[in-house]
Amino acid sequence: MADATLAAPAATAPAAAPADQASRLRFNGWRKVVLLLGLALLWEGYARHLGNALLLPTFSATVRALVEGFASGELLARTATSLELLLMGYGAGLVLAALLTALASLSRWGAELLELLTAMLNPLPAVALLPVALLWFGIGAPSLVFVITHAVLWPVALSSYAGFRSVPRTLRMTGRNLGLSAPRFIIEILMPAALPQILAGLRLGWAFAWRTLIAAELVFGVSARSGGIGWFIYTNRAQLETANVFAGLLTIILVGLIVEALLFRGAARATIQRWGQEQ
C-alpha cells in the first residue's frame, strides 16, 4: 500500500510525510538542481538559436559577464548598495504593515482604513509617488527607500490581514480566554496562526521590493556614485552591453534564490511545517 499511496498525487500525500523528511530534503535539492540546469540549458539553447547577443546573450556569456562583474568588484558593490536600500525599505514596510494590520484587527475604523488604503494605494505605480517622495525625502536613497516601503507595505499588510481574518474561531477563543492584552493577542495568537499567509506576504513583498527598486533607480535620481544594481543594469543597457544587463538580472535571480532557500524556506521549515500548518 505504501507504493499505492506514494503514487497518489503529491498534494494529497498523507500527513505521514515527515516520516522521511531527512531523505526528502536531499531529494528536493536534487530536483531543484536538475530544474535549474534544465532552465539554464533552455536559455543557452534558445539564445544560441536566436543568435542575437545584443538582445539575448547566451547563458554562458551572461555567466562570464557575471564572473567578470564580481571579479572587478563593481557588481558586488552595486549589489551591496541595492541590498542596503532594499533592506531598509523592506524593514520599514514590515513595520508599517505590522502597525496597520494591528490597528485593523483592533478596531473597526482601523479595518476600514486598511481596506481603503490598500484598495486605493496598492495599484498606484511608484512614479505616482515621485512628487511626494521628492518633497518629503529629497533626491536619492531616502526616496528610494520610501517607494520600496510602498511596494512592500501593501502586499504584506493585505496578506497578513487576510490571514488574521481566517484564524479559526476556536483558536481566537483560546487566546481571549487567557485574557490577553490586544498586543499580546495579535503577536502571540493571530500572528503565529496566520503565519502561512504572512510568509506568503513576506515573499511577495520581497519580490516587489526588488522590482520597484530596479524600476525606480532610474526615475528617482540616483547618481553614478550611489547607484545600485538598477543603475548597473540601466547604464549597461544604454550601452548595449546586454551580457552585463543579464548579469545584473542574474544577480537578482541568484539573490532571490539564496534568500528563498536560506530565509523563507528555512523559516517555513522551522515554523509552519514543523507546526503542521502546512502540508
Add this chain to the structure above:
Amino acid sequence: MADATLAAPAATAPAAAPADQASRLRFNGWRKVVLLLGLALLWEGYARHLGNALLLPTFSATVRALVEGFASGELLARTATSLELLLMGYGAGLVLAALLTALASLSRWGAELLELLTAMLNPLPAVALLPVALLWFGIGAPSLVFVITHAVLWPVALSSYAGFRSVPRTLRMTGRNLGLSAPRFIIEILMPAALPQILAGLRLGWAFAWRTLIAAELVFGVSARSGGIGWFIYTNRAQLETANVFAGLLTIILVGLIVEALLFRGAARATIQRWGQEQ
C-alpha cells in the same frame, strides 16, 4: 454583557457577528465615506499649505481636472483602453497561475518548478522582460499584456499555492475519500478551501497589474491612438500638467475602489464570509 462584548476588540468579536450583518453593512459604508472625506481633506489641506501646484495640486483642482477629463471623453477612452489591456493580462495571468498551481499540487516536480520560478522570476522588473517580449510579441499591446501577465501570475500563484498547502488534512482526506480525479480535487476541494488566500492573491495581482501597466506603457511603446491611462499620465507629466497627472492617478484609485467594493468585497461576502472561512 452585550455591551461588554462589543467593547472587546473587533478582531475578537464573537462569531455571533452575522446577527446584525445588514445594519453593519450600512455602518461600514458610512465609515468608509468618513475616512474618504478625511483623506480628501488631508490632501486638500496639505496641498494648499504647500502651495506648489506644479508638484502637488489640490484635491479640488484634481477633481476639476478629472471632471474635465471625463467630460471631454479622453479620460474615459484612456481608462477603457487600459482596462482592456489589464483584463487581458489579468485573465492570462490567472489562467497561467491556475495551471502552474495545479501542476504544483499534482507532482513534486511541479511544486519544485513553481517554487523555483516564483523565487527567480517574481523579483525581476518588467524591463527584464522587454527583450523577450519584443521578440515574441513585438511592440505595443501584446507586449503590454505579456508584462501584465508576468505581474499577475506570480502573486496569484504564490498566494494560491500557499493556500493549497495549508488546507487542513481532514478536508483533504474528505476529498480523497470520494475518489476525486486530480482536476476535480483541485477545483472542488483545494480551490474553495484556499479561497481566502486566493482572493488575497487576486487582490494583489489586480494591484500589480495596474502598477505594471502604468509603468510599462511608455517603455513598451504605444501610439497616441492606442495609449491608455499611463499614456495620459505621461503626456500630461511631460507638459507639466500636474493636475491632469493626478486626475489620472485618481482615476486609478477610483477604479480600484470600485473593483474592490463591487468585485472583491462582493466575492468575499458571497463566499468565504458566508462559509465562515473568514471572521
Add this chain to the structure above:
Amino acid sequence: PQAQAETKELRIAQQFGIGYLPFIVAKERRLIEGEAVRAGLPAPQVEWITLSGAAAMNEALIAGSLDIASAGIAPMILTWDKTRGTADIIGVAALGSMPNVLTSNNPAVKSLRDFTDKDRIALPSVKVGFQPIVLQMAAEQTFGQYDKLDNLTVSLPHPDATAQLLSGQSEITAHFTAPPFIQQQLASGKAHAVLNSYDVLGGPHTFNAAYSTKRFVEANPKTIAVLVAALDAANAWITANPAEAAKLYIAAEKSKLDPAFVEAIIRDPQVRFTTAPERATVFSAFLFKIGLIKRNPASWTELFQAGLWTKAGS
C-alpha cells in the same frame, strides 16, 4: 519590380518633445505617404509609436519590432559603434539642430566652476544619454577632467526635474534640459542659463537623429529616400509656416502650451530643422576619446546612410 520588394509598412518610433517636430509634421500632414506617391511607390502603411528612452528604442529596433528609431545623436553614435558587425545600425537622417541648456536656480552658479557639493544637476538619463555626454564635454573643456561633475548628477526626467527646479524646495539646483523646458524655466524667472550646448560643441549641432539597421536601409532604399524626402518637406514646411507648425504641434500632442510660446521656440534662430547632421563627428571624437566607442568614424558619412551623403553634413 524592385519597389514591390520593399516594405509595405513602416514602423517609426519617436520620443517626447518638440525635438521630434519633423516627425510630428510628417505624421500629421501624411508627408511620407505623399512622397511615396510622388516617387511612384505604393504608399506605405506608417505606424507611429512613442517610446521612452534610447535603450527601449535600440531593443525594439534590434528585435525587429521597429523600422526607424530615433534618439539623441550621442546615444545613436554609441549604438552605431556597439552594433558594428551585428545589428549594424546606421543613421537615416538628422532631426534638426537645437541647443540644450544647463539651467540653474542657484544665483551663485554662473558657470560650471561655481558648482559646489551642495548642488545637484538633473539629467534626463544616465551616463550615456545626450545631455550627460555634453555635460562631460563641457567639464572636459572647463576642468580638463570629463567626469569632474559626475558626482553631482542625478537622473530625473525632464518634467519632474523642471518641477523640482521651479519649486525651489528641492536639492535640484541645476538641470541640463531641452526645449521647451528650457524656455519654460527661463520664462518663469526662477532659473537662468549656465551653459549652452552650442557653446560646448562650437556651434549648431544635431540634437536627435533617426536611425535604422543597415539591413533595412539596404533592403528598402526607396522607402528610406521617401522618408528623408518627407522629413525635408516637413522641415521646409516648418520653416515656412512656424505659426501653423506650432498649432499643429499643439493639436497633435494635445499640448496645453501657448501657441505663441511654441512658435517662439520654432522661430528661435538657434533652432534649425534640417536632415543634415551637424557636428556629429565632434560627438564621436569625444566618445572615442573617453573610450565609450572603439572606432572613431573618419567622417559623418560613416555614421549615416548613403542617401544623406549629398547633404552638407558635418
Add this chain to the structure above:
Amino acid sequence: MGVTLRVAEPDPLLSLDGVTLRYGSGASAVTAVQDITVDLAVGDRLVLLGPSGCGKSSLLRAVGGFQPVDGGRIHLRGKPVGKPGPDRMAVFQEFDQLLPWRTVLGNVRYALQRGRGLDRATAGKRARDWIGRVGLTRVLDAYPHTLSGGMKQRVAIARAFALEPDLLLMDEPFAALDALTRRQMQDELLALCEQTGASVLFVTHGIDEAIRVGTHVLSLSPHPGRMKALIPVPLAARQRGTTAFAQLEASLQADLLGEADQDTAPPSGERRHG
C-alpha cells in the same frame, strides 16, 4: 418531571437570568437557547444535559464571554459578565483549541504564564505536573498536530485545570476518552474542585458522567433549548452501584430518551428501519 426552578442562591457565583441566545437576525434568526434561569453557588457543578444542537455549547460560550446574549442577563459575582478571562477557563468541544505552534508543555505553560502571570520556571513546573496527571508526559515536547484526538483534549483539560479557575467551562471534555482515562479525568476534576473550591459548568452526553461529576443536572429540551428540569444530585447517588444512582440514572434516562426530540429526531414517516 416538571421544571424544578433553582431556589435563588443568596450570593451566587454565577447567575443566569432569562438568558436567550440567537444566531442571525430577522427572519433567518435561529434561537439557540431560550429563557435559561439558574444560579450557581461557589462549589456547584452544574451539568448541562440535552440533545445534540440544543444550545449547550452556545450557553457555555455566553458564560465565557465569547458570545453576546440576546435576552436576559448573565452575572458573575454580581457583575455583568464581561470579556473572557482566565477566571472562566474553557475546554472547548473542538479539537483545534491548542496553539499549533506550541508543544504540549508550551501550551500549558503559556496559559499559566499569561492567564496566571506565573514566571516561566514556575509555570513550567506546574505545567509538567498537570501534563503528567493527564498521562501525557511522554509527549511533553510534541506539537499538537502529532497528537491523537483524545490526547489533544487531555492537553486542553490539563491547561484548564492547571489555571485553577473559579469557574470551569467544560464542553464534552471527556467525549474522546476511553473509559479508564475518562474516569481518571473525572477524579482529577473532582479533586481539583475540592481543593480549590472551583465551580463547574459541564456539558456531557453521558448520564452516568453527569451524575458522577455534577452537583446539579440541568436538562434541556431539544432545539431551541429550554429548561426542562433542574435536578440536584444527592450525595448518595454519586456512588455508582447504589440504588440512588440507579434511580437517578433511570429517571434521567427516561427524561432524555422518552421525550423524542420532535425537531432533531427523524419523523416516523422518514424512517425505514430500526
Add this chain to the structure above:
Amino acid sequence: MGVTLRVAEPDPLLSLDGVTLRYGSGASAVTAVQDITVDLAVGDRLVLLGPSGCGKSSLLRAVGGFQPVDGGRIHLRGKPVGKPGPDRMAVFQEFDQLLPWRTVLGNVRYALQRGRGLDRATAGKRARDWIGRVGLTRVLDAYPHTLSGGMKQRVAIARAFALEPDLLLMDEPFAALDALTRRQMQDELLALCEQTGASVLFVTHGIDEAIRVGTHVLSLSPHPGRMKALIPVPLAARQRGTTAFAQLEASLQADLLGEADQDTAPPSGERRHG
C-alpha cells in the same frame, strides 16, 4: 483474557497482516500500532476498542488508504489497498470534515454525485432522505459553520451512510451525540449493514456501543497499540439487559479498566488526589 487470533477467513473483504504504522523516522520515530493481524469477512463489523492514543485512528486511516503502512500488508478483496475511494467511506474523528462551502444538503449531495456518480437530482433526493434520517431536515440549507458539533458529525454520518460503501470506516462517530440520537444512529447503521451487506470498522470508547454495534471487538493495548484480544460478540449478547450482554460488558470493562495503561496513566507518584 489472551489474544484470540481470528481464524483466517476463506475470502476476506479486508485482511490486515502484521500491520505496523509509524510516524517520523530514525530516533524520533513513534510507533502508532504494531503487528495488527485480522481478517474481516463481508458483513463483519469490527469494533476497535482501546485507550486514547493507542493508534485506532491511524489504523483506520491506513485502511482508508490515507496513510502508508510501515510494516505488514493490508489487502482489500485480495488486492493491496490502494488510493482512498468511496468504497471505503470514512467518518473521521474531527469536526472539520465537512466542506465549509457547501450546505448540509450540498455536502451529502456532492458526495453522492462524485462518489457514486449519481446525477444531481437523484443525489439530492437520496441526500435529503439521509439527512432526514439523521434528524437534520431543519438545517438542510445551513452551512457547516452554523452547526453544533454533534450536528456536524451527523452530516458526516449521513454522507457516509448515503454512499452505501462496502466498508464503512467510522472513527468515534457518535461520540458527540446524546444518548437518544446515538441510539438512533446505531440503529441506522445496523439497518444499513443488513440492507447492503456493508462491513464496518468502528472505533468507540463505549463498551456498550461496542457490543451493540460490533460482530467482533478488537481490544488494543495502550500505546503503541498491539492486539490484546479479538472477541466475537455472540448474537445473544447484542440485546442490552441480557446476561450475555452483562457478562461481555463486564469482561471488556475489566479488560480495559483493569490493565492500567503504564504509559498514558499517571504514574502514582505524580497523583495527589482521588
